[in-house]
Amino acid sequence: MGPFLWLLLAALVTAVAGLSIKLHLIRRAAGEIARGFQEKLRGDTNTLIDISSRDKAMRELASEINAELRRLRRERLRYQQGDLELKAAVTNISHDLRTPLTAICGYLELLQGEELTEKAEEYTGIIKGRTELLRTLTEELFRYCVVLSDPGGLSVEPVDLGAALETSLASFYAVFTEKGITPEIIMPEERVMRRLDKAALSRVFSNLLSNAAKYSDGDLRVELTVEGRLSFANTCRALSGVEVEKLFDRFYTVEAARKSTGLGLSIARALAERMGGELIAEYIDGSLVMTAVFLN
Template sequence: MLWLCIIFMLLIKIHLLQKSAREIERAFSEKLITHSNTLIDISSNDKYMRRLANTINNQLRILRRERQKFQQGDLELKNAVTNISHDLRTPLTAICGYLDLLEKEEKTEAANRYVHIIRNRTELLSQLTGELFRYSVILTSEEPLKTEPVVLNHLLEESISSFYTVLKESNITPYITMPDEKIIRCLDSAALARVFSNLLNNAVKYSEGNLYITLTKAGEVYFKNPTTKLTETQVGKLFDRFYTVSDARNSTGLGLSIAKNLVEKMGGKISASYKQNVLSICISFGE
């Protein structure tokens, strides 16, 4: 009889421990995905389970402090990017205006060459500043994207057509494959056009051959181009903001980061892979 009582008490103890473990598991999962400042509380009085809960609570406090630091730093960075990009645009506009006037004046051959160099550098700086400004606007905007039925076939064709001259100048021939039927998704057409533009720009920068673009019936868009300028490690960082490969001197490293941000805002996915010297970027929009 004594043995039965001991077994019965052990079973109750095990049941209570399991209950406490489930409470800790549920509470911990909730605390990780919510911004609440509440901590884990359990019904058990078992000192070991309560010690476990207290240890997890201490780590939660540390995690929350680090999260707040990160969020504050991220916000400060976004604001700094917005302010810097805005402050740069005003003097750049003035510089371009004075260059226009200077180009109309009589100059020596050497002066013409110098003005031409300044013009090229100024246009590049304007382009990079514009990209920085667009990035800051996208990040700080809290307005939801305006979705509407978009025919991916048509928008993709329009985007490629607008890049035809740039691709031709870079000796890149686009090979396009898409189904005859219309692939329609509810998306923001302006945002998607920006995504396609950034991916085509990326192909121009890194491609060492032709560009292969494929649209599937599942709503996946692939951009593939050969390149030896990348490594698998670099490809894994392509969507990180401000990341550029060593020879990408004329880039802020924001193009693909903007594309990723916009694709995810529209409920899609974007990924990159690198195999046999071929860079492949895939955008996916489900049904």
């Protein structure tokens, strides 16, 4: 092999080695950008992506991503500020409405104790019903805003899920009896313990059972598993799969629940998530299945 071929071979080897090193550096820079991007999205930090590579194209890419991260951070702060202001305003409004609504309800009670004509009794009953609905909505608005605006207000302790569920079911005995519902209850033999807020858990169960009583066609199946999954299933032909997907939306109600505020399930999901759990709604073969999951 002549000197020229040796020189050509050496040049090729050098070029391949150089390209391999450059490719390795680019791949390392891409990994740094990917890890940095995920870290910045997950955490609430003002730091930006920094890479070790001196490659112009990769540094330009990192710079463009940093510019978008700064824009995203500004939008997030603006949203958080607006959200906090809205929650504070709704909380104050709902709190201020409590006193006049309580007075109105009190005077309506007094009025119903007076001698009224048949029409006056009918109108008074309608007014009382609408006032009670408004008071319920005001209370739910207040609770909803308190739940969302106080992320650290939980008192965590060991809780027996089965015992808590039995207590909630017992409190709904009269409601189920009135609606002709005899719940089928399935519990594991062993205790299912989780570290949760007992009052918040009771609220979650209460809202789920209230929803079941509201939508049920006459049946209810409640099951607790040792893994910490609680399902509330009832036949409900009045609902559709599309409506079930919207049940956790704020203020969403269906025609069958016109007296609902549309906040109960939103509150239940918010509380479940704050305790590290999950709340899921499914529509399976004509049945509404609400599942609360507490794995930890």
